[in-house]
Amino acid sequence: MRKRLVAGNWKMNTDLNDGFRLLKDILDEIREKELENSDVHIYAPFTHLKVFANTLNGSGILLGAQNCHHETSGAFTGEISTDMLASVPVGGVLVGHSERRQYFGETSEQLRGKIEQALNSDLSIIYCFGETLEERESGSHYDVVEQQLRSVLSGLPADAWQHITLAYEPVWAIGTGKTATAEQAQEVHAHARGVLADISSAEVSNSIRILYGGSVKPNNAAELFGQDDIDGGLIGGASLKADSFADIVRA
Ligand code: 13P
Numbered sequence: 001m002r003k004r005l006v007a008g009n010w011k012m013n014t015d016l017n018d019g020f021r022l023l024k025d026i027l028d029e030i031r032e033k034e035l036e037n038s039d040v041h042i043y044a045p046f047t048h049l050k051v052f053a054n055t056l057n058g059s060g061i062l063l064g065a066q067n068c069h070h071e072t073s074g075a076f077t078g079e080i081s082t083d084m085l086a087s088v089p090v091g092g093v094l095v096g097h098s099e100r101r102q103y104f105g106e107t108s109e110q111l112r113g114k115i116e117q118a119l120n121s122d123l124s125i126i127y128c129f130g131e132t133l134e135e136r137e138s139g140s141h142y143d144v145v146e147q148q149l150r151s152v153l154s155g156l157p158a159d160a161w162q163h164i165t166l167a168y169e170p171v172w173a174i175g176t177g178k179t180a181t182a183e184q185a186q187e188v189h190a191h192a193r194g195v196l197a198d199i200s201s202a203e204v205s206n207s208i209r210i211l212y213g214g215s216v217k218p219n220n221a222a223e224l225f226g227q228d229d230i231d232g233g234l235i236g237g238a239s240l241k242a243d244s245f246a247d248i249v250r251a
Contacts, residue, residue, distance in 0.1 A: 002209050004225065005165060005232040006249045007041035007126060008239025009066065009094060009213075019048045023055060025242030034249050035060045038232065041092060041126075042239075046080060049088045062124070064092035067100060070113025072120075082114075082121035092124035096152065098171045108151040115152065119160050126165045126211070126234065127152065129192075133172035141170075145188055146195050154199045161204045165211060166192060167234040173214025175236060182223045182230075185212045189229035218244050221251035 014022060023042070030040055043064040044052050056063050069079040085093060095114045100106045111127075118125045129148035131141035145168070153164075168188050173180050180188075189210045197205035212224050213234030224230055238244040 002207060002231045004038040005041065005209050005211060006038055006245075007043060007064070007167075007211065007232070007234045008245055009043045009097070009234055009236050010045060010239060011066070011099070011236060012045065013240055014045070014048070016048055016051065019044065020051060020055070022240065022242060023048075023052055026245060027055070027059060027061075029242050029246035030061065030249055032060070034246070038249055040249055043092075043094050043126075049085070049090055053088050053090065062091045063088075064094065064124070064126070065090050066094050066097070068093045068095075068114055068117060068123075070110045070117060072117065082117040082123055086121040086123060090123065092126065093118050094126050094128065096128045096148070098128065098130055098169060098174060102171070108148075111152045115156070115160075115164075119163060122163075124163050124165070126167050128167045128169050128213070128234070130169040130171055130214070136170065136172060141188065142191055145192060149192060149195045150199060153196075156200070158201070158204075161200055161208060165209045166196075167211040167213050168192060169213035169234060175215070177215050179215040179217075179220050179224070180212070182220075182227050185224060186227035186229055189227065193229055216248060218247035218251065221248045225251055 041062040041064050043066045052063050065085050068082045069076055073081055096111045115125055129145055131144040135141050135144045170180050192210055193205050209231040211232045211234045212230050216233040216235050217238050
């Protein structure tokens, strides 16, 4: 059985004071009982990580970063390496979010580098993929998703997969209030599992968690999470309110 996972991606929201208050509110809402049924991760801005790591220590909630660099170290002004993250300590990192692909031009090659760096630093990874509205409307979404998985994940060593979670985030559903229907999401998740069986093994394909992201809210989470191949969610807007994030975890 795959344990459920609900992850909050705060994106570029909250200053340190507001973020700390939100974290405290989340800790008040999410207790041991919730964590028995679901893993919970929070992907916070870089500036928050050190303080959050101290606060979350022993809570059972995993703290992650929203990005990392694809090289180990060096002359890359303004960038953050996976060893820096691990030393905070941070437990995981998001790789391949569509906002990073779209606004920062991140390529498959760079995303593969980030995954390799994260593995070397013992960080867990949520690798995001998903098609644009144009790609969905032209019917190429299955091919696009397959390409995003194959180009970045093919040929990983067998022991890498236990550190990786996938997140299907159709770009047209992110922050738009337009959720993929449970059926639309399930179809792509099942397809992704098939691709994984081909590039890894049947065992990996059955055991890896695939999250859905894109306008998940308390009122649609249960239906989405009830699909066979959907193992939880990557939550943007609704993770910025403690009560709605906790309601999604309970769903
Ligand atoms: P929203 O939940 O705000 O649509 O964002 C989804 C997302 O991009 C999470 O990474």
